[in-house]
Amino acid sequence: MHHVVRAASARVASAVLALGVVAALPPTPAAASPAGPPVAVPAEDRATGTTDRDDPLLEDPAGGTAALRELGDRLPTAARRNDVAPRDLATLLRSDRTARLDTDGLLFYVEPAASDPPPVVPDGRLLRQAAAPLGDTFALHSNPGASRTILIDVDGHTTDDEDAWHVPGVYPAWDLGGNGPAFDDAERAAVQLVWSMVSEDFAAYDVDVTTQDPGRAGLERDSPEDPTYGVRALVTPSDPALSALCGDPCGGLAYVDVFSLLGGDYQTAWVFPQALGQSPKAVAEATSHEVGHTLGLDHDGTARDAYYGGHGAWAPIMGVGYGRPLTQWSRGEYAGASNREDDLALIGKHLPRRADEPPGPPPATAYVTSAADRDTFTLGQCSAGSVVTVRSPSASPDLDVVARLLSPDGSVLVTDDPVAGRTDDTRAYGLDAALGVPADGRYLVEVAGAGSGAVVDGVSAGWTTYASLGAYDVEAPGCDPDPAPDPDAATAPPAPTGVTATAGPGRARVSWTAPTADGGSPVTSYSVTSTPGGATAVLGGDARSATLSGLANGTPYRFVVTAVNAVGSSPASAASAPVTPAAAPVRMAAPGVSVRGTTATVTWRPAAANGAPVTGYTVLVSGERSRQVAATRRAVVVKGVSRGRHTVRVTATNRVGTSPASAATTIRVR
Incomplete structure (x- = not known):
């Protein structure tokens, strides 16, 4: 059984990425509990890290009308524990066959498994994609020194009964080659590929994605003042754990919004590679997805599918991106999105953004950390015809680069934002940029995240700049960088x-x-x-x-x-308060009019708001204002209409202004 326990925030969330089929693997030792969800802790207790439980609301986990029948008049209690309205909870249970309540009335989801896992990357390509010497595989760090940690634990782990999943035991290492617990070169390269992909997903944040276990002190939060903590993504081929925790095959599972909880009972997310075709791409996607749940994220889906599978080269991380090379965080900027939550803002409640790079020559690796982040670096003296390239060091970038070559006064001379698309499951083309130097001289380079495809009414046919974030390198072999700056020399300005x-x-x-x-x-x-x-x-x-x-x-x-200025770009200013553009309502359709004697009954359909709510309607008879009514009205009765032919129109008003008069309906009063 797949399941998720909700946090104290008002979030209807699923914590299970249920994809893949189970492969036959040797049994692994573990003292597993019977199948079913682990002991849930009520939301009001989880915030304090205690484990006191309220009286159970259900005898066994249930969903649909069965759960509603058993809850009876305790439905409001279950709704309160999930921080939703009783009517909304009842609607969810009736309409979503995957929604369940555990015995404490907390929501979880039972997800279907997929039957077509992605292929395993060939050994030769794995070795070419290794991010570091193979001997360093279990000491990789994306951001050493960060106080927050995401541990990708692939070399085995022992759990005890204090863990909230209640499956104590010794869980084996990921055995991609099926050749025992030792990691050969191809397996080490696969681990590095997973680490590189997950690191890129979290590159905008001040968090260390690592394969080196930091110990209890590095993962468990002892007090609200403790700044050092994180989560463990346990990648293990344990069939007993999969059976105990999932019941049916699942690719992984995790609690929701637990990253910053006190203690370490809830901060293990599980990923089962045997249910993911042993594919490093799939394991990486599942790992980021499950860690996303611990940071409070829900699934990105559509009205028909719990997980959106993406389009073209793109998919949302909280959907399913196994067959898409470009996966990003999302706020539902695709057709039919069922979830419009702001992933980046929710992650930011747990993880601070990575600090911006100082002005000057480009560092070895730099980062685009927001849609507003525009990094500007000095290149020094460059030769005509040389090429400045900007590319991601990741095997599977999240960042689509737009780069600009600037003159010392900030004028844009050359821009490159290539058309991007899908090469295969893990590779996309057109994400890098190349800038040709037009003449000998001094130049700067500006780097930002790009989108791809038209955006119409907030819906993208490709991807937007929203989460086009990640690491990049600048290579300028035809440029002589300036010497180290003189502390008394000019610098880039501070932010406006x-x-x-x-x-x-x-x-x-x-x-x-x-x-x-x-x-x-x-x-x-x-x-x-x-x-x-x-x-x-x-x-x-x-x-x-x-x-x-x-x-x-x-x-x-x-x-x-x-x-x-001539040195470079300032950091971005603090953002303005949000404002919402709006125009007067759009023109309405002709009203309906019925006439009885000298009385006309006028009806109309509601006007489409144009960025601001409609505040009222005005009925015009032969161009004269006859009645003005509130926005909730859809009909008025106009008495004493003079005999003869008249035209009837309606206008709508909002805070911006009044719409054009509707098309006319002609009436005759006898």
């Missing part, structure tokens, strides 16, 4: 401050205050960027405001501003 925004129809006006200093070199330009959408305006150094057009009415936007 006081960013505010006001919205109008399809646009927003953004204002800001200049940086408190210019770094010793005058500010030559400002860049204003919106989130979502990445709309950008570049203005001169004297500008203090900008108007960005082409924004979607009804969509909240925030804006950040960066300043550029």
Whole structure:
């Protein structure tokens, strides 16, 4: 049985990635409990790390009408424990056959298994993709020194009865080659590939993805003041554990929103490679997916499927991306999305963002950490005809690069954002960028995340800039970097401050205050960027405001501003408060009118809001205002209409203005 225990936040979540089929493997020793969900801790107790349980609401886990019948008048109690309305919980149980309640009334999901796991990467390609010497496989760190940790545990682990899953035992190492507990070169390379992919998924955050166990102190949070803790993603081919925890085959399972809980009882997520075709790609996707659950994320699906399988080269991490080379966090910017939660914001409740790189020459590896992050580095003196390349060091990037070659005054000379697409399950083309140097001279390079495909009404046919994040390297063999900066020399300016925004129809006006200093070199330009959408305006150094057009009415936007001088770009400013562009309502259809004597009854369909709610309607008879009513009304009665022919129209009003009059309905009063 797959299951998930909800956290104290109001989240209807699933914690199981149930994909793959079980392969025949040798039995592994473990003292496993009977199949079924582990002991659940009520949400109000989990926040304090205690394990006191309320009286159970159900004798056994159940779903659908069976759960509702057994709950009876205790439905409100179950709804309160899941922080949802009773009606919503009842609707979920009736409509979603995978939804279940455990004995404490907490939600979990029973997911179907897939029958077509992705292929295993050939040994030769695995070895070529190794990120480090094979001898370092179990000492890999994506961000050494970070206080938060994601441990990819592939070399075996022992659990005890204190663990919330209640399957104490010795769980074996991942045995990709089926040749015993020792790791051969191909198996080590597979572990490195998994580590590289998972590291890229979390590259925007100040967290260390590692294969080296940091011990209890590095994973368990002892007090609210303890800054050092994390989760364990246990990759094990244990059939007894799979049977005890899942019942039917599943690819993995995890509690939801437990990353920062006190103690370490809930912070183990399970991944079963034998149910994932032993594919490193699948194991990596399952690992990031399960860790995503521990950070509070729900599934990305559609009305028909619990897990969205993506389109083209792209899939959401919290859907299923086994056959897609580009997987990213999501906020539902695809057709038919059933989940619009902001993955990056939810992860940010547990993990801080990685610090931005200082200005100057590009470091060995840099990171795009948000849609507003635009890194600018100095290249020094470059030769005409040389090429500056920007590419991800990851075997499976999350970052689609857009790169620009800048002159010292910040002018854009060359831009490269290639068309991207799918090569195979783990490789996409067009994610890198290459910039040709047009003439001998001094240059800067600017790097940001790119989207691909049109975005219409908030829906993308490819991917947006929202989670186009990750690591990249800059290579400029034709450029002579500047020497180490003189501490007394000019630097990039600090960030602008006081960013505010006001919205109008399809646009927003953004204002800001200049940086408190210019770094010793005058500010030559400002860049204003919106989130979502990445709309950008570049203005001169004297500008203090900008108007960005082409924004979607009804969509909240925030804006950040960066300043550029001859040295480089400032950090992004603090974001403005959100504003929502809106226009007057759109024109309505002709009203319905029935006439009886000199009384006309006028009816209409509600107007489509255009970014702001409708506040009222006005009925016009022969161009004269006859009745003005509240937005909740859909009909009025107009008495005393004079004899003769009349036209009847309706207008809608919101806070922005009044719509054009509707098409007319002609009536005759006798």
